[in-house]
Amino acid sequence: QSVLTQPPSASGTPGQRVTISCSGSSSNIGSNTVNWYQQLPGTAPKLLIYSNNQRPSGVPDRFSGSKSGTSASLAISGLQSEDEADYYCAAWDDSLNVPVFGGGTKLTVL
Amino acid sequence: QVQLQESGPGLVKPSQTLSLTCTVSGGSISSGSYYWSWIRQPAGKGLEWIGRIYTSGSTNYNPSLKSRVTISVDTSKNQFSLKLSSVTAADTAVYYCAREAPYCTNGVCYPYFDYWGQGTLVTVSS
Numbered sequence: 001q002s003v004l005t006q007p008p009s010a011s012g013t014p015g016q017r018v019t020i021s022c023s024g025s026s027s028n029i030g031s032n033t034v035n036w037y038q039q040l041p042g043t044a045p046k047l048l049i050y051s052n053n054q055r056p057s058g059v060p061d062r063f064s065g066s067k068s069g070t071s072a073s074l075a076i077s078g079l080q081s082e083d084e085a086d087y088y089c090a091a092w093d094d095s096l097n098v099p100v101f102g103g104g105t106k107l108t109v110l
Numbered sequence: 111q112v113q114l115q116e117s118g119p120g121l122v123k124p125s126q127t128l129s130l131t132c133t134v135s136g137g138s139i140s141s142g143s144y145y146w147s148w149i150r151q152p153a154g155k156g157l158e159w160i161g162r163i164y165t166s167g168s169t170n171y172n173p174s175l176k177s178r179v180t181i182s183v184d185t186s187k188n189q190f191s192l193k194l195s196s197v198t199a200a201d202t203a204v205y206y207c208a209r210e211a212p213y214c215t216n217g218v219c220y221p222y223f224d225y226w227g228q229g230t231l232v233t234v235s236s
Contacts, residue, residue, distance in 0.1 A: 002156055033213065033220040037157075044206055044229050045157065050222040051213040088157060092221060098172050099221065101157040 003028060004089050004102035011108040017077040020105045022089030024070050028100055032092040034072040036065055039086040039104075048087070049074065076107075084109045112136045114207050114227035122201075122234050128194040132207030132227055139188045140165045145210040147223065148181060148192045150203040158203075162210060163190055197234045204229040 005023040012018040022034065033052050037045040047056050049065035052072065064075045072091075076083055089102040118130035132146070139146065147162040161171035163181045171179045175194070183190040194201060207227045212219035 033222075035222040037223070044226040045223075046226070047222060047224050050224070051215075051220060054213070056224065090157075090222075096173065097170070099159045099223075101159070103156045 002103035003100035006102035020074045022072045027095040028091040028093040030070040037088045116227045116230040130192045152203040
């Protein structure tokens with residue numbers, strides 16, 4: 001049981017816009033920033049979004065993040081086949097004093 | 111470009127100690143305000159943070175693993191290491207090392223993992 005809650009799966013067709021939600025509590029998302037990681041099949045996670053909505057260099061602007069209260073979202077516009085991956089949200093938890101992750105959302109491009 | 115590479119035995123017997131090393135290249139492990147972390151992922155499951163170390167030697171561990179975990183750093187070799195004792199089958203996972211960077215705003219810093227190793231599978235089995 002992950003501390004942050006994500007839907008186990010999401011899907012979309014090429015060119016579509018999809019969003020992935022991440023729900024937490026006041027001790028994590030409510031009081032800290034949210035990061036998103038993309039894990040392509042058989043590879044290590046890669047930083048996609050940090051501090052709620054900041055993109056590292058090299059990440060396409062098709063990827064965007066937002067946060068409101070104790071929830072966060074990752075949006076992917078202009079969906080491409082290479083976006084098929086697992087996506088994880090993460091945030092520091094002030095009560096547990098550890099970084100916590102969501103259970104991951106498997107994105108399928110139909 | 112910073113790169114991290116995990117190394118260590120891929121098979122550990124139950125009750126023994128799992129030992130892994132992460133070698134950092136492309137930059138000094140001592141430079142900047144970074145923590146160096148270990149994270150694991152059982153097959154088909156999510157990510158679990160194990161712990162971290164600062165180059166001063168200061169450590170933080172996940173309370174769920176704290177009694178069994180030791181993380182150390184060797185700045186002369188640009189490496190940091192993980193030891194997990196009394197392992198069971200539940201410790202079978204891909205183990206990643208990662209750099210934790212701070213995003214600071216208004217005097218508060220929030221961490222994120224910006225560089226990851228490729229991961230190494232450790233299986234606990236007799």
